[in-house]
Amino acid sequence: MSKADIVRAHSAQGAGIATVYLTATAKLGFLPRRHDAADMWHHFSTMPTKQETWVAKHNGRIAAFLAMSPGWIDHLYVHPLAQNRGLGAALLTLAKRAAPKGLQLWTFRQNRGAQRFYERNGLTIAERTEGRRNEEHLPDLRYVWRPTEGL
Numbered sequence: 001m002s003k004a005d006i007v008r009a010h011s012a013q014g015a016g017i018a019t020v021y022l023t024a025t026a027k028l029g030f031l032p033r034r035h036d037a038a039d040m041w042h043h044f045s046t047m048p049t050k051q052e053t054w055v056a057k058h059n060g061r062i063a064a065f066l067a068m069s070p071g072w073i074d075h076l077y078v079h080p081l082a083q084n085r086g087l088g089a090a091l092l093t094l095a096k097r098a099a100p101k102g103l104q105l106w107t108f109r110q111n112r113g114a115q116r117f118y119e120r121n122g123l124t125i126a127e128r129t130e131g132r133r134n135e136e137h138l139p140d141l142r143y144v145w146r147p148t149e150g151l
Contacts, residue, residue, distance in 0.1 A: 006090055009053040009065065014045030016062030017055065024077040030110045034135055047075075054094060056087040066091040068098065073105035092121050102146040109139040118143045 009017060021044045025031050033040075047053050047067055051074065056064040063082035067075040073095050078088045095103055104126065107114040127142035134140055 005058070005087075006054055006056045006094060009048035009055045011046070011049050013055055013062055014048055017047055017053065017065045018044035020062060020065055020077050020079045021075070023079055027080045028111060030108070030138070032136055032138075052098075054091060056091055058082045058085060058087060063087055064091055066095055068095055068103075071099055071101065071103050073103055076105070088117060089121060092118075096145060096147075099145075100147060102144060104142055104144045106134070106140050106142050108136070109141055115141065121145075 018041045022037070022040060035043075047065075052068045054066045054068075055062045056066075056078075058064075058079075062079075063085075064078040064087040065075065066073065073092075076088060076091055076095075105118070105123075107118065109115075109128075123143040123145045125141050126144040129140050129142075131138040131140055
């Protein structure tokens with residue numbers, strides 16, 4: 001994948017980001033919807049105006065996105081039809097380069113694919129919870145990456 005395929009998101013790309021999120025999470029099959037579709041659409045479609053967000057394109061369309069805050073990956077989703085093409089890995093590499101002291105993220109224990117992806121890319125489990133602190137109330141894992149663990 002060429003570097004030109006990843007760009008900083010802007011507000012006009014919000015609909016594409018929302019589509020990736022809603023499609024990817026629906027495909028997981030275990031996430032309860034705590035908000036109606038309109039609220040979710042609004043939240044993710046306005047994300048580029050609220051936090052650092054990057055998009056990866058495949059065949060000219062937004063196929064994955066990364067939203068970050070200092071030291072954290074808040075969201076990293078790849079459209080199911082674009083998975084296994086290196087888009088998630090490219091966005092994760094971008095996040096690692098932006099976080100020279102390391103980064104962390106949460107994922108659900110039921111999301112085995114995400115766990116394999118993060119572990120394959122050098123992240124390790126730092127914490128396991130039963131989900132009392134997350135909005136979905138699902139057991140989750142906090143992963144960390146430190147620069148000494150490799151890019």
